[in-house]
Amino acid sequence: MKAFLDENFLLNTDSAGELYHSYAKGLPIIDYHNHLPASQVAQDKTFSNLGELWLANDHYKWRAMRAHGIDEFYITGGASDKEKFLKWAETVPYTLRNPLYHWTHLELQRYFGITDLLCPATAERIYEETAQQIVDAGFSAKNLLKRMNVEMLCTTDDPLDTLEYHQQVSAEGEVFKMQPTFRTDRAIDADNVKELNRYIDRLEEIVGFSIHSFNDYLEGLRNRHDHFAACGCTISDHSIERLYAIEYTDFELKTIFAKIRAGKQPDLEEASKFRSALLLSFAEWAHEKKWVQQYHIGSLRNNSRRMSVLSGTDTGHDSIGDFKQAKELSLFLDRLDYRGKLAKTILYNLNPSDNELFVSMAGNFNDGSVRGKVQFGPAWWFLDQKDGITKQLNALSNIGLVSNFVGMLTDSRSFLSFPRHEYFRRLLCDIFGMDMERGEIPNDREWVGKIIQDISYFNAREYFSFSK
Known part of the structure; x- marks a missing residue:
């Protein structure tokens, strides 16, 4: 019987142990999506x-x-x-x-x-x-990152963020780098008109001009997109129930925006058109700037109204959703791809029954210009556990090329969460090691070890164009 959490934890064959200890264990960490507060990093918060x-x-x-x-x-x-x-x-x-x-x-x-x-x-x-x-x-915050050999930390930041803390860390020349991500959840939330109008009012203050129309709103958000780029941002992120790709006209957008500014709630179709137009614009800007765009798809948030009142939103009352994904996901990516405006894209799926759907959809839009241009993202949120990670890796292996995969992230708000990269790397090595033991892949330690290292670290560094 194996001891709990020994050096070969999750490594069930000799081949898996060798792959982990010889190839994966000592690599730096690129955490390209997390929710750590940039202020706490910059101020080197002590606990x-x-x-x-x-x-x-x-x-x-x-x-x-x-x-x-x-x-x-x-x-x-x-x-x-x-x-x-x-x-x-x-x-x-x-x-x-x-x-x-x-x-x-x-x-x-x-x-x-x-x-x-x-x-x-x-x-x-x-x-x-x-x-x-x-x-x-x-x-302290910085020492905890250094302790885990974190090389790149990509935070999740609202378009209205000043990014002063990212600039501070950059100027200090730390051994790790911290980069912002342009996260648009509040900017596209047409389900809460009161909050959206507050958001637009605040945007007016920041950009210094009045926002009377949908085009004004786009101009204000584009101003913030440019600010993020000037502060070193190369990633956008969008957390949505599903991709929105419904057709709309300029007149409809004008009418919908006027309705919002009048404090009236758009109906479901109007809200979908509003989101569709914004998400398409964000995607075009990402392509122009050669950013990577991420889509976290499928969560059903804040299910308990009682607990939201008691403890606030985003406090652990969210779940996996069962939204229809394929058609609008295809329409959205195709609209960009057809016009030559599809940026590098990572698709995160929260419903495991849709894993194969997402992998096959990503493969439709790879064009040979970039390795893994459209990626099936890592197991996310409820799925970043042993079974979920294994299913994600198997779906990607069976339908796509796992060798091009950009690997794991923490998606965390805790400075102690970075051993999750180790957890992922152990599971990755166990899968490849078992295949080697069964004769399903060659017993070529050097080549398989290289693939393990690529997935654990090097693919992400290349894909996001991060310099060491």
Whole structure:
């Protein structure tokens, strides 16, 4: 029987062990999509304890604690950091077979050298031991990134962001780089007219001109797109239930925008036309600037109105959606491709039943100009666990070219989340190693090792044009 979380954790063959330890383990990390606050990186935020580090923003853990019957007071409420940590420790033993159990103990090992299992009996000692290490060993934001050999950090930033913190980190010449991402969720949200009008009003203040029409709105957002580019941005990102590619006219957009500015809610078709026009413009700008565009598709957000009132939005009440994807996804990509305006594109799918759909759709629009120009993105959110990662890699292997894949990311709000790259690399090596052991791919350690290294690191560096 194997020991839990030993050096060959998740590596079930000798070939897998060799691939991981000889080829994947020591590579730097390119985290091309995460939600860490740029301000905390720039200001090199220091932390007081593991409760603050682990539980301040992590809705993965919050969901588990709620499922275990923990009161909201100890999750997003007014309990102390230690009280919240102790409630998390109470929950952890019941997370067996959930990736949280693996991630929790990987993080304790990799950051703190603690191999004991977290449970109520060990919680007090682990809390005090990690608190002492946090004080003594300089567990600040920047040092945590350096500890995990993070080379590139791509944050998620609203178009109205000043990006002052990215500029600060760039000027300081850190050993890692931090780059913004142009994330448009609020700019296209026509479902909440009150908030959208506040957003447009704020955009007016920033760009310094009045926004009376849809074209004015586009001009204001283009101004912000240019600002992001001037601050080193090369990636856009859009989180949507599905791609929007409904036909519209200039007159319809004019009418819809006037309705929005009058405080009237567009109907479903009007909202879809509004989003379609904006997303198409963003995609054309990405092509002009040679950016990579990302589409996170398929989440059904903020399902519990009661909990949204109690704890706020984006606090762990989201789920996988079952939206129809193929037709509009095809129309959207084809519209850009036909006019020669399709940028490098990563498609993230949240519904595992659509994996093969997304891989096959990506393959329709690769044109030989770039390796993996249109990518099936890594297992995302609810799927970034053992089964989800394996299914994503298998779907991509069966229908596309996994050798061109740009690899893993954290998609996280926690500075302790970077062992997820190790988790992915171990699973990747286990899949390839098992194939080697079964004689399904050649026993060519050097070539297979190169493919492992490419997927773990080099493909992302080339695809995003990141210099070391």
